[in-house]
Amino acid sequence: MARRRSATRVITRTVQAPRAPSPIIRIAAPAAIRAGGRRAGRAIRRGAGHAGRAVMSEKHTITAIVAAGVIGLLEKQGISIPTLGPLPPVATAGVAAWAYGRWGKSQMAQHIATGLLSVAVNRWAATGTIAGDPRAVVYDDDE
Secondary structure (H helix, E strand, O other), rough: OOOOOOOOOOOOOOOOOOOOOOOOOOOOOOOOOOOOOHHHHHHHHHHHHHHHHHHHHOOHHHHHHHHHHHHHHHHOOOOOOOEEEEEEOOOHHHHHHHHHHHHHHHHHHHHHHHHHHHHHHHHHHHHHOOOOOOOOOOOOOOO
């Protein structure tokens, strides 16, 4: 048989005495003028935040696009870009950026090289020729 308890248990509970509510003081003052709708401002901030995150996640792609645009603007202005033998100026700049990115450990330079070499390959595929420096001499071993 189980042993019986000799004493009863006592449960202690504390109860707070009710207080009188604090008085409400009302002051009549003109409302501040808002610069715009609350909903519109929130939407603009949210849109700007999403755009900022999109730009930061695609910064490598944007870098490649900007590099291709800059080389196009330089060619349009007639600014001379150095070349390496039969390579066109775009490919030369792309190879230089790739080499700097590879051995200089610069991801930004590698993305710039991606954009420039993409433009060079596009021009090669569209025209079928590699248009480099016309004064460049390419030696053939068969002669």
